[in-house]
Every structure is written in C-alpha cells, then in structure tokens.
Amino acid sequence: MSEEPILRADNLSLTFGQKKVLDQISLDIQPRQIITLIGPNGCGKSTLTKVLLGLVRPDSGKIIRSRQLRIGYMPQNLPLDQRMPLNVDEFLRLTRRSTRAAVDHWLERLNITSLKDQSVHDLSGGEWQRVLLARALLVEPELLVLDEPVQGVDVQGQLELYQLIPQLRDELGCAVLMISHDLHLVMSATDEVICLNGHVCCSGHPETVSADPAYLELFGRRLDDGIAYYTHHHDHEHCDHDHSSPHTNAGHHHD
Structure with a gap:
C-alpha cells in the first residue's frame, strides 16, 4: 500500500520496574487495513495497544497518528x-x-x-x-481497535464475529487492529499478522506467517479446513526465550 499510514509506531520501548515490557517495536497501520496482533498471554499485546491508543506513555520511541484520528476501542472488559x-x-x-x-x-x-x-x-x-x-x-472510527473481541463468546459467535469484521471495515472504510492469543479465524479475517512472543517473532501476510518456524513453534500447524487452531501450551517464562528474527523486537508483559 502506498498511502500514508493512519498510525505509525517507531521504536517503542517501555519498562515496568525491572522488566522490559516493550522493546523497540515499530509498526504501520494503513487505511482500511486489518492487522491482527497475536501471541501468548503475558507478552505485551494489551500493553502495546494501550501505548498505541495514548493510554500509556512509552519510555522511548514515538507514535504518529493522522490528524484528529477517530479511534473506536473495544476493551477486553469494561467493569x-x-x-x-x-x-x-x-x-x-x-x-x-x-x-x-x-x-x-x-x-x-x-x-x-x-x-x-x-x-x-x-x-x-x-x-x-x-x-x-x-x-x-x-x-x-477511522481505526477500530478490538482487544480480545471473542472473549467469553461461544464458537458460533466467534465465527460470526470474524465474518463481520471485514464487512464493518468495508462499510466504514476504517482500519482494524485486533488483538488475540487464540485467534481461530485469523486467516480469513485479516490482511496482516504480527506475532509477539517477547518480541515480534514474525509478521506479514497470514499465509506467510502461518509457515514461519517461530509461529509454528508457538501455535502449531494450520489445519486443512481453513481454520487456524492455535493451541498455546506455554507458560509465561516462554516469553523470555529468544527467537532470532530480522523483524523488529518487542518486549513481554503480563497483559
């Protein structure tokens, strides 16, 4: 896409106490693009989201948003x-x-x-x-941010929601950023996947990411029925493991 991104994050880093939560994360969100941020629990997805939304200030790095960007935010929960x-x-x-x-x-x-x-x-x-x-x-919204949108939803409801998201993108002409740790239908509902595991271990088109060794180690193989079953069996310490990658690094945090 040659358009200017509606949101650009450049080398975001954040430390809580002694723990580096985000480490030099960079990403662009283009107009009308659907990006899904995936990774195990505790590896900084929700923290990164809050930084992108301006709810948490990073220690270093910068965020550039298009002028007066309207963001619709669906949190994991709203007590x-x-x-x-x-x-x-x-x-x-x-x-x-x-x-x-x-x-x-x-x-x-x-x-x-x-x-x-x-x-x-x-x-x-x-x-x-x-x-x-x-x-x-x-x-x-010009950017719709969905943090764990299928939490507490049955399988049929998950299917319906992930079919709905591209439709909403088309109706509103908005970009979408989704966050999940067990996203069953990422292959059909997203343009780009960014996989966090203490850093950005892989990113790109869903088909490319689904074949990446770092992704396969985290989430297993894709089944032939078109649904990507992500079985996550790692404890939070797994986030400290190093998977070398040419992509930008991200930190880890108990979301």
Whole structure:
C-alpha cells in the first residue's frame, strides 16, 4: 500500500520496574487495513495497544497518528458498578457522538435490537461483547481497535464475529487492529499478522506467517479446513526465550 499510514509506531520501548515490557517495536497501520496482533498471554499485546491508543506513555520511541484520528476501542472488559441501573440503550447513549438514530442503526446491524431495554448487568458474554462493539462503532472510527473481541463468546459467535469484521471495515472504510492469543479465524479475517512472543517473532501476510518456524513453534500447524487452531501450551517464562528474527523486537508483559 502506498498511502500514508493512519498510525505509525517507531521504536517503542517501555519498562515496568525491572522488566522490559516493550522493546523497540515499530509498526504501520494503513487505511482500511486489518492487522491482527497475536501471541501468548503475558507478552505485551494489551500493553502495546494501550501505548498505541495514548493510554500509556512509552519510555522511548514515538507514535504518529493522522490528524484528529477517530479511534473506536473495544476493551477486553469494561467493569460496571453493579448498583448502577443501566439498560443497553442508556449505556450506548453515553457514548460521545452518539445519536438515537446511530444507536438504533448499530443495534440492528449487530442483531442486538432485542437487547435495547435489557439491563447491561444481565447480558451473556457474547451479548456484552456485541454491545461493546456497538459502542466502539458509534464514534464512526477511522481505526477500530478490538482487544480480545471473542472473549467469553461461544464458537458460533466467534465465527460470526470474524465474518463481520471485514464487512464493518468495508462499510466504514476504517482500519482494524485486533488483538488475540487464540485467534481461530485469523486467516480469513485479516490482511496482516504480527506475532509477539517477547518480541515480534514474525509478521506479514497470514499465509506467510502461518509457515514461519517461530509461529509454528508457538501455535502449531494450520489445519486443512481453513481454520487456524492455535493451541498455546506455554507458560509465561516462554516469553523470555529468544527467537532470532530480522523483524523488529518487542518486549513481554503480563497483559
């Protein structure tokens, strides 16, 4: 792609205490590109995301965002005070830039109109994830950031969500950054994969990454049915192992 990136990270490094969490990470996100950041738990994915969003300041390196970049962020979880009575419609109306028409549109688009008057405290994991996705879409993002979007969602719900993401990219004309540690459908739902394991051990087109020895050591082989089953059996100490790579290095952290 020859366009200017909407977000560029250049040599980001971050240390918490004695632990180097991110080490000279560089990446570009192009307009309309879908990038998936994968890796075991505890290897800095969520920390890197928060740095890219401006929620955490790196020790060194810089981030260049396109002017007034609108970012829709779907966090792993959003704890709410159980004592606060709030239905789905009221929750979404709290979103900046939201209008009644926009709330109704995204409820319908995500097939959750039936949840409109339901308490946010009574939703299933999959329902809550869709509500959080609607919240991120309401800002009309140029960059949609999804942190572990299928957490707490059953297999059918995961399939549907990963089929939906490229559609949303096309409808909004936005770029998408997804974060996961066990992403079953990365091959069909993403343009580029960046694999973190204490550093960027490999990156590129999903087909290329799926054949990379460092990737295969982490996640196993791709099955012939087109679904990439990532079986992760490593403890957090695995993040300290060195897999030499010409790609940029990243640090590790318990996300």
